[in-house]
Structures are given as C-alpha cells and as structure tokens.
Amino acid sequence: MSYYKMSARDRIIVIGAGSTGSSVAYNLKRATHSEVVLIDKGGVASGMTSFSTAIVRTHYSNEVVAKMAFESRKFFEANRETLRFYKTGMVTVVPSALRKRMEDNVDMLRRLGIREEILEVKEASKMFPWLNFDADEGVSYEPDSGYADPVSTANFFARKAMDLGVKFLREEVHRIENTQGQAKIVLRNGKEISGASVILCTNIWTNKLLSQSGFAKGDLLPLKVSPHPVVIYKRPNGITGLRPVVNDLANRDYYKPEGESLLLGGNLRSELDEADVDPDKPPPQVPFNYIADYSQRISNRIPAMGNAGFHSAYYGMYDNTPDLHPIIDSLASLGLPNFYCCVGLSGHGFKLAPSLGEIVSHLVTGEEDPALEYFRLSRFKEGKSIFKGYEGIGTVG
Known part of the structure; x- marks a missing residue:
C-alpha cells in the first residue's frame, strides 16, 4: 500500500x-x-x-532558559564523541554598567548548579593572557561550556x-x-x-x-528573518589550539574557536535583529567594510588577531521573535x-x-x-x- x-x-x-x-x-x-x-x-x-556556530553555553539571564541550557549541555557532554563536543570553557565580558547585572546573573546560575565564577580583571588576564580587558569591565568564566558540531x-x-x-x-x-x-x-x-x-x-x-x-x-x-554575518579567520601562531569561546557583551560580539586553527566571529548587535528578509533570498555576501570593522574590534579584544588571516565570511539567518x-x-x-x-x-x-x-x-x-x-x-x-x-x-x- x-x-x-x-x-x-x-x-x-x-x-x-x-x-x-x-x-x-x-x-x-x-x-x-x-x-x-x-x-x-x-x-x-x-x-x-548547517550554518550554526554551534556554541554550547549556559550563561542565560533568565532561569527557565538557563535550566534548559544546563540540561542540554549535559546531553552534549554525555554524547561528546558523537556530537563532537569540545569543552573549551567560555569567557563572558560585560561593560562596567552591567557588572552588577552579571554578578546577579552568575548568582542565579550557581543556584541552579551551573559552574560559573566572577573573575577580577587581573585574575582573568593571568588565566587568559591572549585577551585584552579594560580595567572596569566585568568578567565571568564557565568552564564546562564549549561548542559541538551542528x-x-x-x-x-x-x-x-x-x-x-x-x-x-x-x-x-x-x-x-x-x-x-x-x-x-x-x-x-x-x-x-x-x-x-x-x-x-x-x-x-x-x-x-x-x-x-x-x-x-x-x-x-x-517572526522576522534576520541575517547575521559570521567572519572566519585563520588564527596566527600563539593562539592556536583549543581556546575558550569569548562572549564579548562589551563589544556586542562573540568569538568561537573552530578546530585547531580557525576562529569564527559573530555579532550580538540588536540592530541586526530588526532586519526582515525573504528566507530564500539571503544577502549575497558579507560586505568588505563590515569585515574590516569587525576585524578591528576583534583585534582590540584579542591583540594577536591583528596578524590573523582572513578565511571566509557568510550569513546565517535567525527566525527572531520580538x-x-x-x-x-x-x-x-x-x-x-x-x-x-x-x-x-x-x-x-x-x-x-x-x-x-x-x-x-x-x-x-x-x-x-x-x-x-x-x-x-x-x-x-x-x-x-x-x-x-x-x-x-x-x-x-
């Protein structure tokens, strides 16, 4: 039949x-x-x-989603070989105006059983000497997060x-x-x-x-269909290998290692979420001026990236709610x-x-x-x- x-x-x-x-x-x-x-x-x-940067993290600012992320991360870790989950840890950086918000947030996450700690800038600089921090920024670190293969x-x-x-x-x-x-x-x-x-x-x-x-x-x-650009770099010598994901809320960007030698850079700027395009007609390519501006921002946070090589860039698209x-x-x-x-x-x-x-x-x-x-x-x-x-x-x- x-x-x-x-x-x-x-x-x-x-x-x-x-x-x-x-x-x-x-x-x-x-x-x-x-x-x-x-x-x-x-x-x-x-x-x-297939376009996902596939970051696995638990730093969420509301309890319901944080619990979901925590349970999901346990799943990734339990099946880490098949899902190609790499536990790199994640560093989150916020501007001084959001330090109290971050501290309260980390308190909530810790109550849920999530391992995350607030770091003083001097301590963070010792742990991650390849990152550049401003003296008044807030920094946290979650050691169990990372990325997987989508x-x-x-x-x-x-x-x-x-x-x-x-x-x-x-x-x-x-x-x-x-x-x-x-x-x-x-x-x-x-x-x-x-x-x-x-x-x-x-x-x-x-x-x-x-x-x-x-x-x-x-x-x-x-729902809005919002294109989000991702820039891929060849990391220079000195910052290759497994490195933590960086959730750079101070610059509204994020940086994720890919394998031993690449780094993916994404954007957290809210103005991107307001775009609404035909899902079958994404922008043809990431503009050069965007790549140039992004490269400057990433080298401010990771100075060695000033010597990085450009690999490629693409658009992923989000289905955003209000x-x-x-x-x-x-x-x-x-x-x-x-x-x-x-x-x-x-x-x-x-x-x-x-x-x-x-x-x-x-x-x-x-x-x-x-x-x-x-x-x-x-x-x-x-x-x-x-x-x-x-x-x-x-x-x-």
Whole structure:
C-alpha cells in the first residue's frame, strides 16, 4: 500500500529536520506509541542548522532558559564523541554598567548548579593572557561550556529517531491545512499526508509556509528573518589550539574557536535583529567594510588577531521573535487546532535542541511543563515578553 494512503490515526508529522526538528521527532517517538514522520525538503541538517556556530553555553539571564541550557549541555557532554563536543570553557565580558547585572546573573546560575565564577580583571588576564580587558569591565568564566558540531548533532537525533521507528521523508511541504478535524500537509508534488498532529519546526521558513497556506500577512506569527554575518579567520601562531569561546557583551560580539586553527566571529548587535528578509533570498555576501570593522574590534579584544588571516565570511539567518525567545505552542489561535510549533528560536535553537525536543513532546502529549507557559504565543499580545537581562545586546538571552 502506498505510504501516502496509510491510516492517519495517531500519526504525528514533524516538519523540519534541523537539530530542533530531529530532537522533537526523537522525543515524540520516545514519549508516544504514535507513528512519527519527520519530513524535510533538503534532508537532515540541510537548513539553518548547517550554518550554526554551534556554541554550547549556559550563561542565560533568565532561569527557565538557563535550566534548559544546563540540561542540554549535559546531553552534549554525555554524547561528546558523537556530537563532537569540545569543552573549551567560555569567557563572558560585560561593560562596567552591567557588572552588577552579571554578578546577579552568575548568582542565579550557581543556584541552579551551573559552574560559573566572577573573575577580577587581573585574575582573568593571568588565566587568559591572549585577551585584552579594560580595567572596569566585568568578567565571568564557565568552564564546562564549549561548542559541538551542528550537522553531527542533527544527524544523531535523526538516527536515534529512525532507530525507534520514525519515518523520514525528503519532500517539500507546500502548504498545511486543517480538514475535518485532521491535520494535513500538501507536498510540492501534490501528494497529501494527514495526521493527528503536525509540528512546525520550520525556522526561517515558517511564515512563508503559512502564507502559501492562505494566511494573510496580519495572521502570520511575530517572526522576522534576520541575517547575521559570521567572519572566519585563520588564527596566527600563539593562539592556536583549543581556546575558550569569548562572549564579548562589551563589544556586542562573540568569538568561537573552530578546530585547531580557525576562529569564527559573530555579532550580538540588536540592530541586526530588526532586519526582515525573504528566507530564500539571503544577502549575497558579507560586505568588505563590515569585515574590516569587525576585524578591528576583534583585534582590540584579542591583540594577536591583528596578524590573523582572513578565511571566509557568510550569513546565517535567525527566525527572531520580538523578545528573542522561542514560541512553543498550539496554533489553535490561527484556526489550526491540530498544529503546534517550535519556532522563533532567535539564535538559541542549537544549544537548546535537546531540551526543546522534550518540551515539545510535553506540549503534544499534554504533560505539564512550566516552560510551555513561558513560551506561549499569546505573551506578545498580552504585553508579557520574556525578560532579557542584557537589553540591547541581541540574542544573548
């Protein structure tokens, strides 16, 4: 019998096979006896996951997300060889005006059991002599953070899911419908698949899919597709090897080692989050003047990078919500009662993927989870956006 004509009863369809969607499919199969189908037009990790800088950190400014990051980091560490997780540690630097905010934040993280400490600038300079600190800056260090491989992580979840019986389809979903109490997806080839539930893990393509499904602009989700440039450098002699990630909130940048000899530089400037572009038409290339300005900033923080070689640059794209935190909720308010979403990850998706999969499984199965109230869609209309401790610094959380 054709797969497309099989019974839809109890079938759960997950659209999007990045790190989040693959985690969702895996966790749903573990939590239910349902048939679970994972579908993606390009294959596993073919979307924004493959562009992720894949930092794994726990320095978040609100307790709910910090707990998620902590649990997710445990997952990365437990599977470090397969996920290629490198525990480099992470240094966070804030301007003097945010030192008290950082100290309070670290107190909260330590209460959760997260290892992080405040460092005096002299102490930080001794520990990390290749970094340049201003005398009045605040510095913290979390030794257990680092980075992983995004494609390996998504494939890990997808393989685990398929080992449990999840079916994977490499097809493009053209539109979604709610018909006679059942969720239905219509593929680009015209074939239809129905299910009891559909979960959108569609990242930057969410509103495009809703538009193709007949939703007017005013009925779309509060999401912007924001390009974020990443510059890759060849590190000079003297700062090669494993080095900590640097979360430079003072300059609103971050720097992440890649292997033994490269360094990736990203941007935390909130003005980038206001852009909104067509997800299928990213900017063609990172402008030279941006690379020049960024190179100056990074060499101020890491003086040896003044002798670094330019390797390449690219744009990753975030699906940003107004408060830069995810939407995990039913889409019943859009007239789609059998549809759910885990979107608007705002640059946090990869590092939170293990926890996001569990939370979505709780949403679909009806299990209580305090995070579901936190990430509800209605919070924006209610004027109850999620607190960010470092306002104006973009997707720090």
